[in-house]
Amino acid sequence: MLTISHRGTEMPASPIRKLVPYAEAAKKKGTKVYHLNIGQPDIETPPSIMDAVRQCKLPVLEYSHSAGNESYRRKLVEYYAKNNIHITHNDIIVTAGGSEAILFGFMACLDAGDEVIIPEPFYANYNGFAIQADVVVKPIRSNIETGFALPPIEDFEKAITPRTRAIVVCNPNNPTGYLYSRAEMETLKEIVLKHNLFLFADEAYREFCYNGEHTSAMHLTGAEQHVVLMDTISKRYSACGGRIGAFITKNKQVLDAAMKFAQARLSPPYFAQILGEAAVDLPDNYFDAIKAEYERRRNILVERLNAMPGVFCPNPGGAFYAMAKLPIDDCDAFCQWLLERFEHNGATLMLAPATGFYSTPGLGLQEVRLAYVLNTDAIHAAMDCLEAALKVYPGRKN
Amino acid sequence: MLTISHRGTEMPASPIRKLVPYAEAAKKKGTKVYHLNIGQPDIETPPSIMDAVRQCKLPVLEYSHSAGNESYRRKLVEYYAKNNIHITHNDIIVTAGGSEAILFGFMACLDAGDEVIIPEPFYANYNGFAIQADVVVKPIRSNIETGFALPPIEDFEKAITPRTRAIVVCNPNNPTGYLYSRAEMETLKEIVLKHNLFLFADEAYREFCYNGEHTSAMHLTGAEQHVVLMDTISKRYSACGGRIGAFITKNKQVLDAAMKFAQARLSPPYFAQILGEAAVDLPDNYFDAIKAEYERRRNILVERLNAMPGVFCPNPGGAFYAMAKLPIDDCDAFCQWLLERFEHNGATLMLAPATGFYSTPGLGLQEVRLAYVLNTDAIHAAMDCLEAALKVYPGRKN
Numbered sequence: 176m177l178t179i180s181h182r183g184t185e186m187p188a189s190p191i192r193k194l195v196p197y198a199e200a201a202k203k204k205g206t207k208v209y210h211l212n213i214g215q216p217d218i219e220t221p222p223s224i225m226d227a228v229r230q231c232k233l234p235v236l237e238y239s240h241s242a243g244n245e246s247y248r249r250k251l252v253e254y255y256a257k258n259n260i261h262i263t264h265n266d267i268i269v270t271a272g273g274s275e276a277i278l279f280g281f282m283a284c285l286d287a288g289d290e291v292i293i294p295e296p297f298y299a300n301y302n303g304f305a306i307q308a309d310v311v312v313k314p315i316r317s318n319i320e321t322g323f324a325l326p327p328i329e330d331f332e333k334a335i336t337p338r339t340r341a342i343v344v345c346n347p348n349n350p351t352g353y354l355y356s357r358a359e360m361e362t363l364k365e366i367v368l369k370h371n372l373f374l375f376a377d378e379a380y381r382e383f384c385y386n387g388e389h390t391s392a393m394h395l396t397g398a399e400q401h402v403v404l405m406d407t408i409s410k411r412y413s414a415c416g417g418r419i420g421a422f423i424t425k426n427k428q429v430l431d432a433a434m435k436f437a438q439a440r441l442s443p444p445y446f447a448q449i450l451g452e453a454a455v456d457l458p459d460n461y462f463d464a465i466k467a468e469y470e471r472r473r474n475i476l477v478e479r480l481n482a483m484p485g486v487f488c489p490n491p492g493g494a495f496y497a498m499a500k501l502p503i504d505d506c507d508a509f510c511q512w513l514l515e516r517f518e519h520n521g522a523t524l525m526l527a528p529a530t531g532f533y534s535t536p537g538l539g540l541q542e543v544r545l546a547y548v549l550n551t552d553a554i555h556a557a558m559d560c561l562e563a564a565l566k567v568y569p570g571r572k573n
Numbered sequence: 574m575l576t577i578s579h580r581g582t583e584m585p586a587s588p589i590r591k592l593v594p595y596a597e598a599a600k601k602k603g604t605k606v607y608h609l610n611i612g613q614p615d616i617e618t619p620p621s622i623m624d625a626v627r628q629c630k631l632p633v634l635e636y637s638h639s640a641g642n643e644s645y646r647r648k649l650v651e652y653y654a655k656n657n658i659h660i661t662h663n664d665i666i667v668t669a670g671g672s673e674a675i676l677f678g679f680m681a682c683l684d685a686g687d688e689v690i691i692p693e694p695f696y697a698n699y700n701g702f703a704i705q706a707d708v709v710v711k712p713i714r715s716n717i718e719t720g721f722a723l724p725p726i727e728d729f730e731k732a733i734t735p736r737t738r739a740i741v742v743c744n745p746n747n748p749t750g751y752l753y754s755r756a757e758m759e760t761l762k763e764i765v766l767k768h769n770l771f772l773f774a775d776e777a778y779r780e781f782c783y784n785g786e787h788t789s790a791m792h793l794t795g796a797e798q799h800v801v802l803m804d805t806i807s808k809r810y811s812a813c814g815g816r817i818g819a820f821i822t823k824n825k826q827v828l829d830a831a832m833k834f835a836q837a838r839l840s841p842p843y844f845a846q847i848l849g850e851a852a853v854d855l856p857d858n859y860f861d862a863i864k865a866e867y868e869r870r871r872n873i874l875v876e877r878l879n880a881m882p883g884v885f886c887p888n889p890g891g892a893f894y895a896m897a898k899l900p901i902d903d904c905d906a907f908c909q910w911l912l913e914r915f916e917h918n919g920a921t922l923m924l925a926p927a928t929g930f931y932s933t934p935g936l937g938l939q940e941v942r943l944a945y946v947l948n949t950d951a952i953h954a955a956m957d958c959l960e961a962a963l964k965v966y967p968g969r970k971n
Contacts (some may be wrong), residue, residue, distance in 0.1 A: 176796060183681040183830030189639075192836065194650055220634045228844060229627045236618045236814040236848070263813055271669045271816065274838040283581040287685060304839030307680055309707060311938055400575060400766030410625075416634040417841030418669065420815075438703030440672040445814030446626060446844035450634070530759065 176402035180260020186306050190299050198525050201569040207442065209557035211219060211545045214349065216495065218413040218465055220450075227453035228446050238442040242434060243269020243421075251421065258381065260393040260404075266423055267432055269443045269451075273379050273475050274300065275421040279405050280422065281308035284373050285340045291344040291375075294326055296350050296532030298377070301343060303422055314534035315338070319500050319542060322489035325350035326357040331366050341373035342366065344392065347380045350532045350544040351498050352473075352491020357390045364395040373429075374398060379407045380494035382462045383458070385470045387492060398423040408447075410495075412454045417447025429442045469495050472547040472554055479558035482547075482568045483565060483573050485569030497545050498529060504570035506543050508532055512560035519563040522556060541572075584704050588697050588929020595912035596923050606912070607921035607955035612747065614893065616811040616863055618848075625851035626844050630936045635938035640832060641819075643669020645850040648937035649819065652853045658791040658802075660861045664821055666831055667841045668851075671777050671805030671818040675877045678801050678820065681830035682771050689773070690732050691741040692724055694748050694896065694937060696775070699716040699741060709739070712932035714716030717940060719896050720887035721749035721791065723757040729764050739771035740764065740884060742790065745778045748930045748942040749896050750871075750889020762793040772796060772825075775803045783868045786888060797823040806845075808893075810852045815845025842887045842909035858946065867893050870945040870952055877956035878943075880962060883971050895943050904928055904941050910966060917961040920954060940969075 191212050198208050207367045230512045242248065248264035255262055270276040277300075285291060287309035293301060295314035305312045317323040319465050331342070344363055355363075367374045376392030392402045422437075424430050437443075473490075474496055480488035485502030503509045506528035506566035529542030547554060565571065575724040589610050596606050624813035640646065646662035653660055668674040675698075682690060685707035691699060693712035703710045713728045729740070731759055744753045753761075765772045774790030790800045805818035820835075822828050835841075852931045871888075874895055878886035883900030911921050927940030945952060963969065 177720070177771065177824070178825050179681055179830045180687070182682045182684060183827075183833070184870040186830065188833050189836045215635055217633065219632050225629075226632070226947045227633065228631070231623075232624070233625070233814075235615065235616050236623065236812045236845075238813045239611055269856045271673075271842070272838060275669075282584075283577055286578045286580060287707060289578070300839075303833065307705075307834065307837070309685060373575065414637045416631075416840060418840065418842040420650075426575070428577050429581075432584065435581070435584040435586050435701065436705065438585070438587045439698045440676075440706070441670060441698075442654045442814060442816065444669070444816040444842035444845060447634075447842060460587075 179222055180359050181307070182306050185303050191527050193527065194510055194514060197511055198522065199399040201514045201523060205521070206518045207331065209524040209549060209553055209560065210520060211547070211549065211557055212525040212527045214410070214495070214548065215415060216410060216413045216548050217550070219306060220413045221454065221457055221461065223230050224412060224450045224453040224457070228449050231446070231449050236445055239445050241437045241438050242267065243443050243444055244448050247448045250452045250455045256417065258391065260391055262423060264429065266425055266430065268422040268430065269448060270420040270422050271443050272409060272418040273377060273405050274304070276405035276407070276420045277375070277377065277432040278307060279303045280375050280405060282306065283365055283429055288338060289340045290333060290336060290338045292339060293340045294530055295534050296346055297343070297534070299531045300350045302534065303378050307414045308508070311338070312534055315537065316538065317351070319489060321486045321496065321499060323353040325355060325362060326368060328362055335370050339370065339372060343375045343377065343379040345383060347387070348494025349380065350496050350529070351492055352496045353492045354384050354387060354492030355390065356387070360390040360392065360395060360408060364398045367398060370529050372401065374402050376402060377405045377407060379410050382411055383465070383466060383495060384468055384493040385473065389493070402420045403429060404560065408451050408454060409444070414447065414450060417450055418444050419447040419451045435436055469547065472551055473497065475551055476545060476547050476558065479555070483562050485565070495547050497547065499545060500541050501543060502565060502571055502573045503568060505540055508570055510543065513564055517564050519560045520529055523561055524557040524560045525556050580704050580707070581778050582925070585697065585700050589925050592908055592923065594821045595904060599912045599921060603919070604916045607920065607922040607947060607951055607958065609780040609947065609955055610925045610944070610945050612893070612946065613809045614808060614946050615814060615948070616686070618811045619855055620798045620853065622660055622810060622848045622851040622855070624848050629844070629847050634843055636841055636845060637843050639835045639840055640650050640665065641841050642846050645846045648853045657790065658789055660821060660823065663824055663874060664828065666828065666835050667846060668818040668820050669841050670807060670816040671775060671803055672702070672739065674803035674820040675699065675700045675706060675775065675830040676774070677834050678773050678803055679708050680834055681827055683708045683802070686736060686737045687738045688734060689739045689741055690729060690737060692962060694927055695741070695931050695932070696743055696747045697929045700932065709736070712931055714933065714936065715749070717885065717887060717896060719747065721751040721754060726760055726764060727956065728930065733768050737768065737770060739773050741773045741775065743775040744787070745782060745891025747778065747892055748894050748925070748927070749892045750892045752784070752785060753784050753788065753888030758788040758790065758793060762796045765796060765799045772800045774800060775802060777805045777808050779865055780895060781864060782807055782891040783864070783871065787891070791905040801827060803915045806849045806852060809850065812845065812848060815844040815848055816842050817849045867945065870949055873949055874943060874956065877953070881960050883963070893945050895945065896940055898939050899941060899942060900969055901939055901966060902970045903938055907966060908941065911962055915962050916926065917958045920958055922958045923954040
């Protein structure tokens with residue numbers, strides 16, 4: 176009997192995947208499902224950047240440079256300069272989404288059995304990339320009580336072993352929406368310098384900061400050789416399907432190593448590089464209306480949640496996610512129950528159980544992630560459902 | 574001092590990369606360089622399929638399904654049926670190029686330290702994917718004297734150990750252009766059934782067969798659970814930059830495991846899926862003119878090569894590569910010398926040294942790979958250069 180690999184077995188399925196059949200069944204019986212479970216923005220992709228693709232005149236859809244088209248990389252330099260990140264086009268490898276940038280980072284900087292520290296809850300797919308790279312994730316806990324602030328420096332130091340090679344920071348954070356302060360980023364700098372670690376910075380949501388400024392890991396003076404920025408245009412321009420990201424570092428040795436992984440897969444997707452290049456020329460106020468819209472949604476969501484008895488939702492400073500603690504026994508059971516057994520005015524909602532974002536078994540049982548990627552009317556309707564659901568859920572537990 | 578990973582160090586650079594600075598320097602001093610070193614076809618991407626992208630009306634460039642858009646997968650079923658490969662859309666995961674399909678195969682079927690047998694010379698990037706997956710490549714030698722036919726069954730059996738999990742076959746072959754016969758494919762089937770191995774079939778050049786029919790690994794009755802097809806539209810439609818491939822298997826366990834890797838990276842690129850979907854509706858005679866053109870080029874190339882004293886080039890049955898044995902001391906030195914020290918009527922040529930395609934050190938020293946991706950005039954001019962070069966190359970050796 177042929178068998179698959181152990182890593183193929185260990186590889187986690189998407190934490191919400193097991194709920195999909197229940198959502199489909201709910202829709203089949205006519206229930207409206209509000210999807211607060213996914214990070215797919217409903218914001219229109221700017222028509223001008225879609226037009227750049229529509230107008231492309233390539234006679235041959237050739238491989239681009241393995242690091243991405245030079246014209247795109249030069250344009251990205253302008254984008255980053257506007258964000259006070261000063262690099263050259265030679266510091267950039269264009270990747271197939273932020274996903275590939277993360278995988279390149281793990282592969283280029285860590286060997287099998289090496290350890291990476293990540294504050295949990297964290298973006299679930301880091302686990303998948305870690306398994307691909309045979310890297311061990313060492314979670315340290317951030318808490319809903321502090322709004323998921325950076326764990327104290329002692330917690331990092333307790334987790335550091337001779338195999339520790341890197342820390343991952345996602346800022347603003349998915350799934351918590353937490354926006355790390357300048358001081359917290361400086362703390363991370365101190366740790367990586369002291370213990371000689373890489374700092375992998377996932378800044379997919381850089382533009383979506385509502386309370387305060389974004390501090391990029393690339394702003395940390397003196398940590399240039401330690402920082403790898405893993406970026407993507409997916410959320411920034413509502414261009415998730417383009418699969419364009421970037422791997423950026425001033426550490427030449429790391430860049431050269433990552434470049435070999437980039438060469439093996441030949442090139443990043445061409446069309447979305449055209450889109451990304453055009454996006455840098457969007458007017459500087461492009462994000463204003465979008466940020467205002469997300470902030471409106473966040474405010475409604477957080478206010479509605481905290482008005483429900485037994486519910487606590489810290490106010491997230493960025494991204495478009497919120498984590499809430501609910502008066503329930505088990506978030507997986509609850510999320511399934513919402514789809515399978517509940518409706519309110521012909522509707523229900525789909526949430527992401529927080530257990531999928533924690534690495535430590537047993538954590539996050541009472542928490543869920545909500546993505547505010549729906550318009551305010553839909554968010555109100557979804558909150559009406561949740562409020563009603565919590566009143567009748569048989570596993571209610573305060 | 575921060576250091577990169579061992580695998581980052583071990584990861585091979587592209588075998589032609591070290592020659593690129595010499596090609597650039599040659600061009601800078603005004604020498605025309607004929608590029609026979611790369612597999613980037615000069616054939617126009619069919620305008621109708623580029624138009625399908627140009628006309629796309631998506632308001633939001635959303636993630637596609639992690640397995641690829643269902644409409645594209647259903648269309649692919651039609652394409653494969655025309656090639657006598659009978660699958661359903663649920664047997665397909667759309668990937669970011671053939672590259673990602675190969676990586677998914679290694680990851681889903683092999684664990685660290687497991688072995689994969691590949692007849693050498695082979696596509697150099699298999700080494701890169703093997704290092705990423707921490708898989709050991711066991712080469713068995715195919716010979717230029719036999720035109721790189723499948724090595725005898727005993728050679729496979731000698732190479733098989735308890736860690737052997739798979740065989741890779743690239744048909745028609747890159748870099749050799751060899752087209753495996755039905756009988757050879759049946760031999761592979763026999764081996765994988767007897768020893769319980771996976772058969773990874775890279776069929777990127779399926780349409781480009783000049784001497785005889787293509788036998789797909791998916792045609793091997795009784796081996797359905799063993800075969801994984803790793804495909805790409807890059808060469809088929811001259812759409813290398815799209816980065817769209819496919820991972821196809823009837824082995825449900827393998828597909829489910831690969832699907833988890835696909836979910837981790839969220840989705841394949843969207844735009845080129847539109848292009849790939851449109852491509853299935855190209856007229857059935859679309860490949861006729863292209864094949865005729867490649868065959869013309871091949872015939873000129875092979876005839877010119879074999880007319881040069883001391884040169885031997887077996888006639889490749891498919892793809893758009895030929896391997897030639899030259900009367901030289903060292904192909905790496907020769908290819909560099911061509912760019913650095915030689916010109917003929919203001920021109921020279923760039924070739925791929927065969928050493929990069931052999932895994933066993935010391936093999937392929939007198940061989941080079943030539944990609945006939947230039948028009949016939951350019952091929953003649955390049956062959957004029959090569960002929961002149963071999964007369965004066967200081968490292969000539971018969």
